[in-house]
Amino acid sequence: MPLRISYKFKDDPQSYACIVTYPQYINFRNLSVIEKCEITNKNEILQQNIQDEIEEALYMACKNELTPIKKLSCPEKYV
DSSP states (O other): OOEEEEEEETTOOEEEEEOOOOOHHHHTTTTEEEEEEOSSSSHHHHHHHHHHHHHHHHHHHHHTHHHHHHHHHOOOOGG
């Protein structure tokens, strides 16, 4: 799902905007030249929260803690 983001470079008063994927957004906001980066659409913010929750659940699953991933999953017959 494409995300609309707004961002500012350090030492630049101008704000900018563009469309990116969620992984691109994560990489973009972690750039050292970026002062501020945020998703500008409420629906995408919800998407971000879901993605963060899934990412954390996957991380925990790698450590053999399956409770979080099971809470986010449903039985295969319902998919």
